[in-house]
Amino acid sequence: MTSLAPHPDRLLPADPATRALARDIYSSVREAPILSPHGHVDASILVENAPFDDPAALLITPDHYVLRLLHAVGVPLEQLGVEARDGSATTADGREIWRALASHWDVFLGTPVRYWFETELHDVFGLTEHPSAANADTQYDQLAAALQAPSMRPRALFDAFRIEVLATTDDPASDLAAHAALRDDPTFSGRVLPTFRADSYYDPARPEWRSSVEHLASVAGVDTTTHAGLLEALRSRREHFIRHGATASDTGVPDAGSEPLDASDAARIHDAALRGTVSTADAAAYRRTMLFESAKMAADDGLVMQLHPGILRNHHRPTLERFGPDVGxxxxxxxxxxxxxxxxxLEAFGTHPRFRMVLFTVDETVFTREIGPLAGFYLSVYAGAPWWFIDTPAAIRRYREAITDSVGFTKTSGFIDDTRAFCSIPARHDMSRRVDAGYLASLVVTHQISEDDAHRVAHDLVDTIPRATFRL
Structure with missing residues (x-):
């Protein structure tokens, strides 16, 4: 079997002199606490603190990065533990799911997913061999046994991972009971913050829009049958989130259009949407006015507005209909x-002292062409880290090269892990710290910054910058 032993200099520069300096910079931040201001871990796992009962349910099924690549080589989603919407049971147990990963291990070669997996399997679980069809059952038993140890419970891992702040993603109608329980628990020292995610209320073309709006009315105690009422309900729920520690909102829309509508037009489209007769064009116009309204709310209440357009959700309709969203x-x-x-x-709020917007993209050309220049002028705009399809070592390096020319380091977000896979969080942050150390070392050896500057910036990137950007 091939030994699983991640190289201590992985992702550091090849040039010996630059690598030595990068190694020194990396070592200064390697053990720094993790600030994770954008993620999707369920806060309730930390409240319950129950043992994770299955390695596959922890490491594979919730991670759409893993699901999509295995699906792409012919492994059906039901064989990876994804439950169908009709309630029919998945066809595979945890052991079979692990076998599917192990027998397709080389699919991940060269991808960041492989990097994350190697790091967590070795560092967190102590595995010493790469997964394979031959050792799949043995490794599954090792992982299952490891998960029963008290040191592998969620809170123990939270501490072992040195997580200081973990942001979740939450619907405006959420009662945030888990967040309140963690906040009030004297035995839990971390901070788990909710993030206001209101996408399903912005776009009346979404099939769940009407039911979401109706449910929000009952939770907020506000009549949402009018556009003005919906805005009032969302403002009320933002206040609820702030009381529970939220510092940010998160918005994913097809495009960044933000042209506001006249009140009469917004009211008309809202009425049509409730009747189920809204046109595609009107739905898009409504979504864009809601984006403007959310920025207006952010300028009022100070929640940092994260925006990541440019993703077509649920591209394969049969998969959506059978399994629902978030499966790759x-x-x-x-x-x-x-x-x-x-x-x-930006004309309305771009220089407002309370308004802050962090822009993410999956189109790398936008960093140089638009995001960097915007952050280089507007007080309110910050350049979000590479996200989703481009949170890779190579893309992180290209991001630094593209953004730094326009806006330096200060107007950036810090690393964003954007994950549901709890055990991959430290591996993902470690990847970013290594890449950034290499980039900073390259600036030193080309005499663009001093070695002292490089060490200071490395610390800022993992601490001062995300703390300030997200008002942590």
Whole structure:
């Protein structure tokens, strides 16, 4: 079997002199606490603190990065533990799911997923061999046994991973009971913060829009049968989130259009949407006015507005109908644009002292062409880290090269792990720290910054910058 022993210099520069300096910079931040201001871990696992009962349910099924690549080589989603919407049971147990991963291990070769897996399997679980069809059952037993140890319970791992702040993603109608329980628990020292995610209320073309709006009315105690009422309900729920520690909202839309509608037009479209007669064009216009309204709310209450357009959700309709969302079939659109679409928001709030917007993209050309220049002028705009399809070592390096020329380091977000896979969090942050150390070392050896500057910036990137950007 091939030994599983991640190289201590992985991802560091090949040039010996630059690598030695990068190694030194990396070592200074390797053990720094993790600030994770954008993620999707369920807060209730930390409240319950129950043992994870199955390695596959922990490491494979919730991670759409893993699901999509295995699906792409012919492994059906039901064989990976994804439950069908009709309630029919998955056809595989945990052992079979692990066998599917192990027998397709080489599918991940060269991908960041392989990097994350190697790091967590070795560092967290102590495995010493690469997964394979031959050792799948043995490794599954090792993982299952390891998960029964007290040191592998969620809170123990939270501490072992040195997580200081973990942000979740939550529907405005959520009662945030888990967050309140963690906040009030004297035995839990971390911070788990909710993030306001209101996408399903912005777009009346979404099939769940009407039911979401109706449910929000009952939770907020506000009549949402009018557009003004919906805005009032969302403002009320933002206040609820802030009381529970939220510092940010998160918005994923097809495009960054933000042209506000007249009140009468918004009311008309809202009425049509409730009747189920809204047109495609009107639905898009409504979504864009809601994006503007969310920016207006952010300027009022100070929640940092994260925006990541440019993804076509649920590209494969049969998969959506059978399994629902978040199983790996969301795909990038041709391009993202920000400069003109965001002009209404930025003209209204771009220099507002309380408004802050972090822009993410899956189109790398936008970093140089739009996001960097916007962050280089507007007080409110920050350049989000590479996200989703481009949170890879190579893309992180290219991001630094593209953004730094326009806006330096300060107006960036810090690393974003954006994950549901709890045990991969430290591996993902470690990847970013290594790449950034290499980039900073390259600036030192080319005499663009000093070694002292490189060490200071490395610390800022994992601590000062995300703490300030997300008002942590």
């Amino acid at each position: 079939d969301d795909l990038p659109l041709i391009s993202s644009s920000y400069t003109e679409p965001l002009r209404p928001i």
